[in-house]
Amino acid sequence: MSDFKEIIDSLKKFRDERDWEQFHNPKDLSLAISIEASELLELFLWKKAEDANIEKIKDELADVFSFAFLLADKYNLDIKDIVLNKINQNALKYPVAKSKGTAKKYNEL
Amino acid sequence: MSDFKEIIDSLKKFRDERDWEQFHNPKDLSLAISIEASELLELFLWKKAEDANIEKIKDELADVFSFAFLLADKYNLDIKDIVLNKINQNALKYPVAKSKGTAKKYNEL
Amino acid sequence: MSDFKEIIDSLKKFRDERDWEQFHNPKDLSLAISIEASELLELFLWKKAEDANIEKIKDELADVFSFAFLLADKYNLDIKDIVLNKINQNALKYPVAKSKGTAKKYNEL
Amino acid sequence: MSDFKEIIDSLKKFRDERDWEQFHNPKDLSLAISIEASELLELFLWKKAEDANIEKIKDELADVFSFAFLLADKYNLDIKDIVLNKINQNALKYPVAKSKGTAKKYNEL
Numbered sequence: 530m531s532d533f534k535e536i537i538d539s540l541k542k543f544r545d546e547r548d549w550e551q552f553h554n555p556k557d558l559s560l561a562i563s564i565e566a567s568e569l570l571e572l573f574l575w576k577k578a579e580d581a582n583i584e585k586i587k588d589e590l591a592d593v594f595s596f597a598f599l600l601a602d603k604y605n606l607d608i609k610d611i612v613l614n615k616i617n618q619n620a621l622k623y624p625v626a627k628s629k630g631t632a633k634k635y636n637e638l
Numbered sequence: 639m640s641d642f643k644e645i646i647d648s649l650k651k652f653r654d655e656r657d658w659e660q661f662h663n664p665k666d667l668s669l670a671i672s673i674e675a676s677e678l679l680e681l682f683l684w685k686k687a688e689d690a691n692i693e694k695i696k697d698e699l700a701d702v703f704s705f706a707f708l709l710a711d712k713y714n715l716d717i718k719d720i721v722l723n724k725i726n727q728n729a730l731k732y733p734v735a736k737s738k739g740t741a742k743k744y745n746e747l
Numbered sequence: 748m749s750d751f752k753e754i755i756d757s758l759k760k761f762r763d764e765r766d767w768e769q770f771h772n773p774k775d776l777s778l779a780i781s782i783e784a785s786e787l788l789e790l791f792l793w794k795k796a797e798d799a800n801i802e803k804i805k806d807e808l809a810d811v812f813s814f815a816f817l818l819a820d821k822y823n824l825d826i827k828d829i830v831l832n833k834i835n836q837n838a839l840k841y842p843v844a845k846s847k848g849t850a851k852k853y854n855e856l
Numbered sequence: 857m858s859d860f861k862e863i864i865d866s867l868k869k870f871r872d873e874r875d876w877e878q879f880h881n882p883k884d885l886s887l888a889i890s891i892e893a894s895e896l897l898e899l900f901l902w903k904k905a906e907d908a909n910i911e912k913i914k915d916e917l918a919d920v921f922s923f924a925f926l927l928a929d930k931y932n933l934d935i936k937d938i939v940l941n942k943i944n945q946n947a948l949k950y951p952v953a954k955s956k957g958t959a960k961k962y963n964e965l
Contacts, residue, residue, distance in 0.1 A: 567894030575850035591724035615700035632793035676785030684959035741902035774905035809942035833918035
């Protein structure tokens with residue numbers, strides 16, 4: 530069984546035992562991803578990167594992944610497919626020759 | 639090779655060809671996750687969940703995953719471990735008997 | 748006429764000429780505030796604070812304010828009242844003696 | 857004294873009593889706006905707009921305004937100016953004839 534399937538099955542089991550699928554429409558799942566990403570971000574607020582608490586980072590990053598996995602599952606998306614496909618798109622927007630060593634956005638290169 | 643390793647290796651190859659690791663400190667990676675989560679959210683703005691564009695959702699969700707994978711890699715985190723561990727924590731905060739069928743937060747149950 | 752009233756009247760005139768109030772429920776207005784805050788944040792991504800583009804900051808901060816004003820108006824909130832009230836609440840959570848010179852959250856003081 | 861000046865003076869007095877200006881660089885202030893916007897958004901998660909708690913909305917919206925005011929002050933921005941200027945820009949991007957009654961983005965009109 531793939532890593533993804535095992536994680537997503539665990540998340541859905543947890544969800545279904547609580548009868549929470551009724552709340553998990555894609556719009557609210559996207560809100561949840563954004564809210565969890567912001568809780569992760571808060572661990573770095575007013576701080577240098579190296580001063581953030583790694584145990585809390587694990588928890589908040591796990592929350593981001595959890596809702597992202599649930600949204601992917603909602604649309605039956607293959608996570609490896611969509612990420613590798615996006616890398617290919619980005620390779621066209623960010624050719625190595627123009628983007629090497631610069632953090633500029635593609636529309637400013 | 640696990641799904642995760644294959645994806646993360648592809649993301650790091652893309653990053654390193656462009657010499658971008660210098661920008662990828664954990665604080666800015668967390669900003670990136672949050673910004674991408676917000677771009678995903680924008681696909682649902684002023685709309686019902688079912689009216690969002692699925693092709694764009696794939697792209698924005700892929701971006702969320704990409705930076706989340708890169709942050710996990712930065713700290714050498716095992717994604718399956720942190721997610722399953724968080725599910726166990728949440729099982730204590732949200733016992734089935736109290737949380738079934740309600741979207742209340744654990745501190746309001 | 749107060750500053751607030753003049754700005755909010757301009758925002759509502761713009762909105763009503765386009766018949767957009769139908770989209771502006773408080774949930775979607777909150778999404779809009781969060782999305783605009785993230786576009787502001789993106790101006791600082793991979794950068795030091797001083798390298799962000801001030802003209803773009805003006806535009807994105809204006810967007811944050813615009814939707815925040817519209818949400819305040821939706822609930823008939825007096826902005827001065829809610830901010831001064833929150834300062835008073837925060838003064839209790841962050842007494843000067845304990846919080847001076849530290850960025851810790853109140854629950855870690 | 858304008859509404860804005862009175863609020864901003866109160867926020868700065870609170871900040872300076874705690875010697876917090878050292879943390880308030882524009883990048884972290886933007887993180888703070890985004891984090892507070894997300895806490896506001898969380899009040900609507902898994903809910904209809906009308907089921908959110910108005911007292912909590914006041915508090916979280918006050919936080920969004922507070923950090924937005926502090927960022928505006930950091931750059932000496934006139935809030936009325938930047939918002940009215942943005943309305944003028946948006947009037948060009950969203951002509952009434954094309955945008956009336958639709959929530960489409962300007963690049964999809």
